[in-house]
Amino acid sequence: MTRLNSVLLNPRIGVGADLAAWRKAGGGEGLARALERPEDIIPTLRAADLRGMGGAGFPTWRKWTATADAPGDEKYVVCNGNEDEPGTFKDCYLLHRTPHQVIEGALIAAAAVRAATVVFYINPHQTDGIEAMRRAVAQWAGDSQIAALERLIGQPMRLTVTPSSGRYIGGEESAVVRWLNGSFPFPRRKPPFPFEQGVNDKPTLINNTETLSNISHILKNGADWYRDLGIGGASGTKLFSLSGDVLEPGLYELPMGTSLQELIFTHGGGMLGGRAFKAVFTGGPSNTLLTARDLDVALDFDSVRARQSRLGTGAMIVISEGTSVVRKVAEYVEFFANGSCGQCPPCKCGTFQMSRLLDRIATGRGTEADRRALRHLCQILPGSGRCALIDGAVTVVQSSLQTFPEEYAAPASR
Amino acid sequence: MTTAIAYATAVEALAKASPDGDAELPLRPGQLPRAELLEAYHPDAGAQARVPLRIGPNRGDPCHPALARIVEGNALIGDVDLAALAPTSTDVLVIGGGGAGAAAALAARTAGAKVTIASKLRIGDSNTVMAEGGIQAAVGEDDSLQRHFDDTIKGGHNVADPALVAQLVGDGPDVIRWLIGLGVGFDLAGNATGGGRLMRKRAGGTTAARILSHKDFTGLEIMRVVREAVELDSGITVLNRAPAVELLSDDHGRCAGAVLYDTDHRTFQLVHAAAVVLATGGAGRLHLTGFATSNHYGATADGLALAYRIGARLREVDSFQYHPTGVAHPPHLVGQLISEAARSVGAKLVNGLGERFIDELAPRDVVTAAILRECAEGRGIERDGSVGVFLDTPHLLKDRPELLEKQLVSLKHLADRCKVDPYEEPLMVYPTLHYQNGGVAIDRNCATSVEGLYCAGEVAGGIHGRNRLMGNALLDIFVFGRRAGIAAARQVQAPRDQHRIGLGHVQRWQRERMRAGITDQLLSPVLYPDYGNFELRSHMAAGREG
Numbered sequence: 001m002t003r004l005n006s007v008l009l010n011p012r013i014g015v016g017a018d019l020a021a022w023r024k025a026g027g028g029e030g031l032a033r034a035l036e037r038p039e040d041i042i043p044t045l046r047a048a049d050l051r052g053m054g055g056a057g058f059p060t061w062r063k064w065t066a067t068a069d070a071p072g073d074e075k076y077v078v079c080n081g082n083e084d085e086p087g088t089f090k091d092c093y094l095l096h097r098t099p100h101q102v103i104e105g106a107l108i109a110a111a112a113v114r115a116a117t118v119v120f121y122i123n124p125h126q127t128d129g130i131e132a133m134r135r136a137v138a139q140w141a142g143d144s145q146i147a148a149l150e151r152l153i154g155q156p157m158r159l160t161v162t163p164s165s166g167r168y169i170g171g172e173e174s175a176v177v178r179w180l181n182g183s184f185p186f187p188r189r190k191p192p193f194p195f196e197q198g199v200n201d202k203p204t205l206i207n208n209t210e211t212l213s214n215i216s217h218i219l220k221n222g223a224d225w226y227r228d229l230g231i232g233g234a235s236g237t238k239l240f241s242l243s244g245d246v247l248e249p250g251l252y253e254l255p256m257g258t259s260l261q262e263l264i265f266t267h268g269g270g271m272l273g274g275r276a277f278k279a280v281f282t283g284g285p286s287n288t289l290l291t292a293r294d295l296d297v298a299l300d301f302d303s304v305r306a307r308q309s310r311l312g313t314g315a316m317i318v319i320s321e322g323t324s325v326v327r328k329v330a331e332y333v334e335f336f337a338n339g340s341c342g343q344c345p346p347c348k349c350g351t352f353q354m355s356r357l358l359d360r361i362a363t364g365r366g367t368e369a370d371r372r373a374l375r376h377l378c379q380i381l382p383g384s385g386r387c388a389l390i391d392g393a394v395t396v397v398q399s400s401l402q403t404f405p406e407e408y409a410a411p412a413s414r
Numbered sequence: 415m416t417t418a419i420a421y422a423t424a425v426e427a428l429a430k431a432s433p434d435g436d437a438e439l440p441l442r443p444g445q446l447p448r449a450e451l452l453e454a455y456h457p458d459a460g461a462q463a464r465v466p467l468r469i470g471p472n473r474g475d476p477c478h479p480a481l482a483r484i485v486e487g488n489a490l491i492g493d494v495d496l497a498a499l500a501p502t503s504t505d506v507l508v509i510g511g512g513g514a515g516a517a518a519a520l521a522a523r524t525a526g527a528k529v530t531i532a533s534k535l536r537i538g539d540s541n542t543v544m545a546e547g548g549i550q551a552a553v554g555e556d557d558s559l560q561r562h563f564d565d566t567i568k569g570g571h572n573v574a575d576p577a578l579v580a581q582l583v584g585d586g587p588d589v590i591r592w593l594i595g596l597g598v599g600f601d602l603a604g605n606a607t608g609g610g611r612l613m614r615k616r617a618g619g620t621t622a623a624r625i626l627s628h629k630d631f632t633g634l635e636i637m638r639v640v641r642e643a644v645e646l647d648s649g650i651t652v653l654n655r656a657p658a659v660e661l662l663s664d665d666h667g668r669c670a671g672a673v674l675y676d677t678d679h680r681t682f683q684l685v686h687a688a689a690v691v692l693a694t695g696g697a698g699r700l701h702l703t704g705f706a707t708s709n710h711y712g713a714t715a716d717g718l719a720l721a722y723r724i725g726a727r728l729r730e731v732d733s734f735q736y737h738p739t740g741v742a743h744p745p746h747l748v749g750q751l752i753s754e755a756a757r758s759v760g761a762k763l764v765n766g767l768g769e770r771f772i773d774e775l776a777p778r779d780v781v782t783a784a785i786l787r788e789c790a791e792g793r794g795i796e797r798d799g800s801v802g803v804f805l806d807t808p809h810l811l812k813d814r815p816e817l818l819e820k821q822l823v824s825l826k827h828l829a830d831r832c833k834v835d836p837y838e839e840p841l842m843v844y845p846t847l848h849y850q851n852g853g854v855a856i857d858r859n860c861a862t863s864v865e866g867l868y869c870a871g872e873v874a875g876g877i878h879g880r881n882r883l884m885g886n887a888l889l890d891i892f893v894f895g896r897r898a899g900i901a902a903a904r905q906v907q908a909p910r911d912q913h914r915i916g917l918g919h920v921q922r923w924q925r926e927r928m929r930a931g932i933t934d935q936l937l938s939p940v941l942y943p944d945y946g947n948f949e950l951r952s953h954m955a956a957g958r959e960g
């Protein structure tokens with residue numbers, strides 16, 4: 001039996017910005033547990049094996065521990081809701097439909113790391129999400145749980161909703177910090193990490209919206225419950241943004257470790273028009289393509305990585321035999337070229353050149369020299385940026401070049 | 415099996431019944447009320463005439479069953495077909511090379527846009543050239559816009575969009591001036607060389623003499639003039655033999671161009687445009703309900719299929735006009751139109767018993783239903799397996815023999831091809847599928863419910879309600895063709911944010927088809943009649959082998 005939408009997308013808790021309705025649906029209990037035994041929060045997350053859902057899959061407890069252990073009593077928690085990648089549409093749902101689920105998780109984070117300021121950093125294009133979050137945050141003013149939290153931290157709590165720059169690059173951790181410090185969201189080299197030098201140069205914990213949404217449930221139901229949600233060695237659930245050539249695109253919450261086959265054919269209604277499955281661009285779309293032989297892959301961070309790809313944000317852009325890989329890659333690389341902040345010349349020029357070459361190839365004007373140049377760029381560009389943007393762009397190009405070389409061939413030779 | 419009266423017997427009956435001199439054959443007494451006649455005999459009536467659409471913006475609305483298959487059809491192409499195609503860019507892409515398309519192209523040019531006009535056949539190959547009777551416009555001193563408006567609304571059985579009709583009649587005089595300015599020579603009353611007044615004729619269903627004509631090949635003359643204007647304009651790129659196989663949409667769902675099929679080079683051609691004007695005409699060559707058609711070879715409802723798939727609303731797509739007087743004999747000319755001009759100058763319709771059974775100047779649908787009734791009830795005339803009624807030319811020409819040479823030139827040509835001497839022998843006629851009354855819903859500026867997509871001409875609906883008056887189609891295509899061109903050119907100036915152009919709407923469409931359980935794999939637009947034996951993929955493949 002599959003458990004669809006069992007936790008974060010459970011229709012019972014999709015109550016919107018009404019705090020009383022959230023509590024009636026079982027909300028607030030996780031925070032209550034956390035406030036009872038704040039020292040147990042991080043060990044519980046560790047036992048639960050909660051990972052960062054923004055794409056990295058980094059163990060959440062480590063970030064929290066690092067921030068909690070950082071010296072100083074001015075700390076920040078930032079909920080990263082910048083979500084801007086093509087094909088990813090999970091955070092917007094959580095912010096709009098379950099704002100208190102997000103807030104409660106962020107408050108528990110504040111309790112764990114002793115941060116008095118919580119910032120909800122949201123893509124300005126998500127107007128519904130910002131609106132719901134503003135209304136939801138206002139309802140926590142003067143709440144008894146906030147008072148208990150203030151007693152724990154010893155400072156007055158501040159919750160703010162801040163529109164992000166709306167740029168793709170603005171979702172990168174160090175860019176988040178820059179923006180919140182009043183500058184253009186240029187990513188920077190790490191270290192220092194945000195837990196060392198974040199907002200106002202103070203220790204800052206930055207978590208993705210989906211990650212924070214899981215927190216209250218784990219605190220409420222326990223680490224074992226969370227681990228048992230997953231399949232095989234994986235823990236919990238994952239939100240999958242399914243799109244492309246499937247009958248029923250949409251947002252699906254499934255146990256972590258659900259197979260790609262099940263996501264597409266059981267939940268996504270199968271391939272559009274009954275056409276053959278060709279490939280999946282996974283969350284980013286800045287990762288290695290999954291192809292037909294990967295249909296059995298368990299969708300969890302480790303299993304997907306074992307196939308030399310990444311689960312990323314959980315975005316699954318499915319394409320069928322009727323869809324051109326090169327056109328898609330050209331579209332995504334153009335997106336990255338647009339999204340490059342421009343501070344690292346190899347990224348600024350590299351994404352531009354790749355986009356130009358891909359456009360020529362995708363419109364039948366590419367020469368052999370163009371194809372060669374593209375391959376060369378894939379070799380020299382990786383690792384040349386302060387952030388991972390250029391690496392992601394190269395990965396998707398290289399992967400498609402390797403997997404679908406015939407689509408890159410000159411039209412006459414096909 | 416209905417019976418009919420043998421041709422020879424019918425000719426005798428006609429001769430016997432014909433009165434002498436100027437006297438007219440009296441109408442048979444006991445006429446059926448018009449509503450009853452339409453309900454019982456018009457092809458649009460009855461349960462078989464419509465099915466509800468299962469998908470798309472008009473889900474649940476009635477549509478002709480054969481047309482429904484086409485508008486609900488699957489796309490001819492997919493995303494992969496766009497790979498390795500270099501797009502060309504234009505401001506306004508006009509699809510369709512008839513009168514509406516040409517007018518749209520010229521108007522968009524005048525408004526400053528760069529224009530590409532693509533035609534499935536060649537520019538000018540259209541129903542426009544077949545419009546024989548003339549063009550309506552309230553230009554007479556005894557006429558008014560109001561009367562033209564009232565006649566059109568009434569003729570359309572009160573379901574036409576009053577705003578569209580007001581625009582139609584209001585722009586009428588200006589369109590005539592525009593056409594004369596381009597070089598159209600309308601017939602003049604009295605002394606033709608004296609720079610006299612425009613000659614006006616009476617059309618069926620109208621209250622004033624309002625038809626302007628050029629002999630009885632008005633459409634051909636007008637199309638000749640506007641086609642030359644289009645071809646002489648260096649700012650208009652003309653693409654002949656390039657049917658549109660799909661529209662392009664951007665990621666906001668706006669129409670952003672089209673995919674054409676270059677039949678010469680057997681490749682697809684991608685045209686990006688800020689606005690698209692669909693002027694693809696009607697659906698006669700689908701031979702709905704088995705009727706012959708007066709339409710030209712390209713009238714296969716392409717525009718309806720394309721517009722519906724990208725999300726444009728349709729209206730009255732269960733309503734068609736069957737012209738009462740299509741040729742019924744000889745068989746190879748079946749369906750060819752005999753202009754209303756013949757009836758408007760006085761030719762009568764007579765059944766196999768020599769009876770005149772209907773007022774010939776009643777609206778077309780009424781006359782059609784009356785002819786179908788005569789044939790259904792055994793009073794039709796049979797010749798070599800074809801059934802019809804007589805168009806009594808001998809009696810008309812007996813006293814006015816000059817009519818044939820002066821005003822009914824096309825009729826004379828057609829009679830020659832039928833090997834009939836109209837002075838001696840009546841023509842056999844039977845209703846022919848003539849016009850698509852409904853179509854894509856538009857506003858006064860021809861905007862559809864899809865941003866960036868405009869429709870003009872027969873592909874658009876709402877102007878003629880459920881029945882069109884003679885001469886209003888020629889007016890319609892130039893009034894709305896020009897308006898579409900101007901509105902499309904204006905779209906060019908509207909800033910657009912960054913967007914990607916592709917076939918997103920086709921993906922949505924296929925999803926809808928699957929959800930509705932539609933398994934029919936018919937691909938549309940069909941591009942050519944089924945006896946054209948054209949299949950896109952094999953046509954492309956044949957090119958590669960050659």
